[in-house]
Amino acid sequence: MKTPGEILLVSCYESGHQPFNLASPLGFLKSEGFPAVGIDAAAEKIPSHRIKTAKFIGISVPMHTAMCIGVEIAFRIKKLNPQVHLCFYGLYAVLNADYLLSHLADSVIGGEFETPLVRLITALDDNKKVPPDVRTSTTVVEPFLERMTFSESDRRGLPELSEYAQFDNGDATVTSGYTETTRGCLHTCLHCPITPVYAGRFFVVPNPIVSADVRKQIASGAKHITFGDPDFLNGPGHSLGIARELHTEYPHVTFDITTKIEHILEFPEIFPELQSLGCAFVVSAVESVSKLVLRRLKKGHTANDIVAGLEILNAAGIPMRPSLVAFTPWTTQQDYTDMLTFVEHYDLIDHIDPVQYTIRLLVPPGSALLKETETAEWIGPLDQEAFQYRWTHPDSLMDELQVQLNELVSKAAGVGEDPLSTFNAIKARLKATTGQETGVDLSLMKKRQRRRIPRLTESWFC
């Protein structure tokens, strides 16, 4: 498969950035002499001739949305080219391996996927058997969790960075890039799809590999970099070193990171330095302010910890952009109301993409939640075609509210509505559906000045 076009890698969706899960394996393949082609289906059409002439097609499914799109693409591929070796790779490939292998895929790869992907393609090219670290319909293989020898990313041929989510710094919108300094996660939050695949392990990407990827994107116009590690502070020495180098070489380039509340509290001294290095915002998985919900998700933080985390970031001059799991089987009407009250009280309305107020707990096959004994009390059947378990809330008004808010927020996002207007509409809908009202001090609200909080132009959700 050394002829260009014989190997095709397809990305389906990566939260609106140029797909790292194409750039990285394309680099690994290039270093082994395989001139693979990458297509981002979120930004471009996959021409039929590309499918028909391929001998190997890999579909990247790092998240649920990508999984749903990837399966549709796979059905088209199988129709146009039934002989092709079709491989799914990424977190959701592992979680849905049984379905994929019985319906569509010839192989499935998860965990640190690049090395097994190269081994698989090399073996197929040599007419050898599928290697033992790749799962097929006749083998059960654990996700590949070994330290890899990395190759530089290859972003040539991917759509321009300007076609992806941009960084809105509050005054202007600039081109944004994306890379990862670590993969996997040291933590094991029960609802997170990383937990069943990495089981509390993480791997660093060597500094020269990250730097080379960043340089390429800056040369292509990026003025801001998202460090999309599941948690940037799993290896703080490593990631901070990379942020320092970035700032030394490109003092005007800003960046954002994701880290959990626990890490903000554990490493408070890091944030003033991160701010001085150009950190424009920090995404943190706040999820909920309910004690029970946070305990059931094993988040490792409390509502008080969130407040303490906000204080640390505020003191450092870095805004937090919280992500939420707004609806779970344990979230009561009062919990939802408390969450909105918290957002108002701590002046976070402009920090939160309204879609976050609608996020419903997603339980994919293999989720760590399924191992909890109490899960049997609330979990419904697996809806394999939707790649998730069904569940209903014991209070039907909560399910009704979620559906209504989902519709409301989608319409608001469609017309680019001001987040404050959307927030007020959510409050009004909450009151109409449940009779609940937030208990915020209105005199405090009146004294506040609206301001634009740095953000990416694509609302994040997986």
Ligand code: SF4
């Ligand atoms: S939610 Fe965040 S901290 Fe928890 S396991 Fe997932 S990536 Fe790690």
